[in-house]
Amino acid sequence: MKRIREKEEGPVITHLGDRERDLLMVLYDMLFVDIDFVSTYIYPEILPTSTHRRIRKLEESGYIKSFKTPRADGVSVQNIKVICLDRLGVEEVEALTGESRWDTRWTKRTPTYIHHLIQLAKMRGILQEKQLPDFQFQTWIPERSSYYQYGQRKDDVIVPDGTVVFKRIVNDKAGDFAYFVEMERSRQRAAVSINKLRRYNEYMGRENGLAKHSIFETRPVITRVCFISANENEKLRLIEHTKDVDTSRIQAVLYTTYDEVLNDPYGEIWCFKGREGKHTMWKIIRDA
Template sequence: MSESKSKVSKSILLQRRDQLFLLDLYDLQFLDVEYLEKHIYKGNSKPYIYRRVKGLEEEGYIQSFRVPILHLNNGQSKNVYALGKKGAREVQSLRGELDWRYDVVTRTPSHVHHQLLLSHVRGSYEEERQAPEGEEQSPKDEKFEMVQYLNEKYGYFKYDPKDDPDKLGDKPFTIRPDGVLVLKHKEKGIYIPFFLELERSYQTKQTTIQKLERYNLYCQYRLFEEKHRGYDYPVTPPRILFISCNEKGTDRLLDHSKGIDTSDTAGVLFGDFEDIIKNPYGKIFHAKGSKDPEQLYSLVDKIES
């Protein structure tokens, strides 16, 4: 009787791009296959990506689940990826730290969708980290490059006068941007933070006003200099980016911001999500306080007031 041979699956050998995938999952919580196509496994086919992802999941590096596609009303859903236990250990070995929960997959579909949109915003500004073989790597912008991204946890800052020896203010407040892009001016060597506020569909006017008032205090007290420890670089005053998923949302946010003092910030811009994905450094933003409400600005333009 012939001896039956059992099939032994070969352990996956992690590549640099797999590690980037895990690191991005740690920073962004959730990713989809569209992000993987553009920013991690660029130049590879979808079938290849699905096979690679399946191998990572089988070994516990990642976990996957399905969420409804919110802008469709026909019951469609999509795969979403989150960090797995083995992937978390790999991230810890790469970063030297870990603050992560395995049950992140229990978040609501709205939260997952919000984080997926943020991941694509970050990806649109990030330089290519591993260009496909034979493909020349060119910068996304001649003057600026993204050098750091802070997720909500690291962008969070709490000011409490009881803990402040300088007594800059008498009332406590917090800021909690959805994310923070830090761009470097390549010639001048300065670092500019951009606070991301990705609009939630039912955000009230009062919420927008409170956010702007707190951001202005944060800049007025210059808390971005020494007290906010999240930055890897000495940064200039931040600029606030409100991102909407439709034109009506942009108009509504512009209306909400009228009359609110933001003079201590580096400016407040309002843009459309799709425009940012297609042309992140283009003249695609409306500006609060612009003398011409119809004029469009780039991310770093001086606002003509």
């Protein structure tokens, strides 16, 4: 698609369009995005210079604010421009959704964690953009809403980085497929991932556990856990470390890499725990 250059207009936003509201909603859920996300998923039809101009106007009007943060790879000395909600943006989202759950402390994060959230936002963006007619993106539920205390003990909690829900349509019948997303840190200890799986297994084994989890409007017909690693070696290491963890109550545990999701989100990129080969994320693998 050929991008166009917009005409220069006034310095202040006087009317929010659907794209601007979409951006504010994404920022409410994901907390941070970078300028590349905005150009790719919010304004794909206009040139980057026009995108920067729109962002500047939104910032000058008090809807968003921006700052520079170091790149996570540590290779380039160039910082990246990061965007988050400002006061009017929060008020606009609250007017749109009826929710009033915002804490300014959420946007006071380290560069590493900001980059982590930007990666999650790009995963959300590509999953929504590339959705299929028979596997439709429904919603992305952020970490703060996905958190769930399933038991009495302090450690009886699941805290996914996000939960993504799709509608799977087969022979004119539809059902929700839910995926708890775990974006693994590059230096994450094996014990952390093992404990995550243990807690997911306990959560899904509890009577009415899913039914009581308020993020689901209807109980999903399929519920899975997805691990997203930084690269292939870390993915293979994670598979090895978690292969003996009891996941008998989880319908499937999936593994892939961040780059694979961005390049081909609905392709055969997913390794299933205890199975050979790679499959699509909706694949139903029957026991032999």
